[in-house]
Amino acid sequence: MQWEQLLSLKRQGDKNKRLRKEQDDTRLGFEVDYDRIIFSAPFRSLQDKTQVIPLSKTDFVHTRLTHSLEVSVVGRSLGRLVGKKIIEKYPALKEVHGFHMNDFGAIVAAAALAHDIGNPPFGHSGEKAIGEYFKNGNGQRYKSQLSEKQWQDLVDFEGNANGFSVLTASRPGNEGGLRISYATLGAFLKYPKESLPKKPTADISDKKYGFFQADKDFFAEVATELGMIRKGGDDIRYERHPLAYLVEAADDICYTIIDFEDGINLGLVSEDFALEYLIKLVKDTIDNAKYHALTTKEDRISYLRALAIGSLINDAVNVFVENEEAILAGKFPHALTDKSKYKAQMDDIIKLSVKNIYQSREVVEKEIVGYQIIQTLLDKFISAFNNQAEGTMSNYDRLILKLLPEKFVGEKDTVYERLLHICHYVSLLTDGNALELYNTINGTKRV
Secondary structure, eight states: OOHHHHTOOOOTTOOSOOOGGGSOTTSOHHHHHHHHHHTSHHHHGGGGSBSSSTTOOOTTSOBHHHHHHHHHHHHHHHHHHHHHHHHHHOTHHHHTTOOOHHHHHHHHHHHHHTTTTTOOSSTHHHHHHHHHHHHTSGGGGGGGGSOHHHHHHHHTOOHHHHHHHHHHOOBTTBTTTTOOOHHHHHHHOSSOBOSOSSSOSSOGGGSSOOOOGGGHHHHHHHHHHHTOOBOSSSSOBBOOOHHHHHHHHHHHHHHHHHHHHHHHHTTSSOHHHHHHHHHHHHTTTOOHHHHHHOOSHHHHHHHHHHHHHHHHHHHHHHHHHHTHHHHHTTOOOSOGGGGOTTHHHHHHHHHHHIIIIITSHHHHHHHHHHHHHHHHHHHHHHHHHHHHHHTOOOHHHHHHHTTSOGGGOSOOSSHHHHHHHHHHHHHTSOHHHHHHHHHHHHTOSOO
16 A cells, blocks of 8 residues: 555545645645534534443543544544654655645544444444344344345444444435545544455454445445555455554543543542552653642542553554554554553453443443333334335324434335435434433323
8 A cells, every 4th residue: 555545635526636735734635524524413413422321411421522532632643643754754745745744643533533423322232232123123024135245234233334324425415425535534444344254354454344335335436546455355355544543543542541531430440440550551651749749539540541641642653653564565454552562451451441330230221221222213213114115104104204304304215225224313313312212202201
């Protein structure tokens, strides 16, 4: 892969090539990506979507919105630091093509900002709830009408693939969705493959899938434009865009450290554990006098968190730069954090977080509620939407479909398109919206 191709400013529908040296530096294309994402309705909805604690009313607990903003900040730092090294190594990128180190930061920041934009309500259990509706629930009845890969899209519903659809799906009069630059879309695609074969190798890019069958043609266009390396076989699988490693690292760093911080502030993890685990990450940078002058637990943990993130950023940059040529050749099958000198410490923190936070009774109880809500909404809307297409719609179906927002009203030609359309609608609901709809349908909403 070649950096000048990987940094493509092209957008869906462009007729002419966009050259970096002709860009207005006061309104750079990669920064436009960031702006379009942050002003979009799907991004705004992240403010009421679960990060760790579903339906939490505690103000210091992170939502998908605050998590995404923080991942974006870390991603910008990673991108700029790597960009500085890349520009130094390949001076023609600047001298001939006009790229700057901040371009790398802008691309990673925008992709990181959007990394959770396709995630359903109620955290990762939301993805599982959608998948299990088709695998074990009433959705099983549609299997015979779908191809193997279309069915896998549904039974293994993936927020990353849904996010690619959110960013790129066209509607009448709105071709290309948000029209994000191909470089940013490439960095967004952590898993540049279709849903089957499932986990064909131990390569990190094969862990999940990154696009639905409905979006595979446009995905192929993006991958080709960027010069991404196609893997062997008939199935659509590519090596990652190099900057996708930085998006992933930013997410890994933030959920490892910040979810841990949330657990401490909620009292699910003791401060003693925080000191024991975080101090290993910051022992070379901590100012002991400053630390001991802090009088509240929140301030002490915040200080350690900031230092820990700084340590992990610098380490991830070192791993990337040391392996840059292997990454460009498609021969780096690992996450950057898997090769971190702090991997053991990060694993210890994640293990404690799983035990004390992700599997806490509060989280489990709310995830159970989320399952019931999502599967009920899917069942009602899918039945009504399909009955409408097949000419068997009841009056109840008509009432249900009146609850759909205007942009989701419209005909879909195939069963697969209709199923995916309703999954897409449910996935974009906030936790609160989903709960309100569920109460309306069940007749338990106060009127």
